[in-house]
Amino acid sequence: MDILVVDDSKIMRSILQRAIRQAGYRGLNVCEAENGVQALERLRDGTPKLILSDWNMPEMSGLEFLKQVRETDTKLPFGFVTSECSPEMRVLAMSSGATFMLSKPFSPQDIEEVLIPILH
């Protein structure tokens, strides 16, 4: 597993998968989860190079998911992809251990810019 995409919207997971391919990363193994609880289960199977997570999700929010990931792994790159990208939320995300925060709407170029420093 190279990238774990966590979003309750199936269509947004598909869009992220496509954006990753359009950014030039066609051969990557991208796994999906619908929420933080399911994502934590996926992480038991292996550690990805990057997690891309929504913020507002049922079962477990993206922020709670990030905090649980950081309890066991402080270095795993973790990026939020969310439409709620206020300055206050950005500060909260970064202080909780997020690597970056990408706001929706985003272009394939935006995805490429955040992937390059992590995957290269």
Added chain:
Amino acid sequence: MVIEVSQSTVVEIVESIFATMMEIDVFVSDSPLCVTGDRMTATVYLEGEWNGAVSLECNRTQACQFAGRFLSMDPPDAVDDDVRDALGELVNMIGGNVKSVMSKDVRLSMPSVIDGNNYELRICGSHTRDVSAFQFFGGTFWVTVLDERRSRPN
């Protein structure tokens, strides 16, 4: 502190989302809200220092066109879960961006999507603040911002 979001800001948000995520150019129109027959309504609710909702109304054909563009494929022939998901994601993005310019103490709900005929959506205790009509290659759709109806002082 709550920063009021103007109608022009909502228009900018909608134009940006449609152009960036779906490569659809939308233009503000003066068409009054008028969706008859088959229709779909996606809504997100905002709660906290500001209480209200943002909804997107369109017909089923348009919703299928949005889903097709979202997924870079031909539009589905009929409304399915992908189409409902696409409409929910669209209004989630609009609502999320509205929230982002508003206040840190506003929470965004999960989106809800209604699909049917001749229904009326009533959000109790709210009133319509702005209705923006948008024209694109598939016709006109509407984005409505509702906020809490405040009681008048005695």
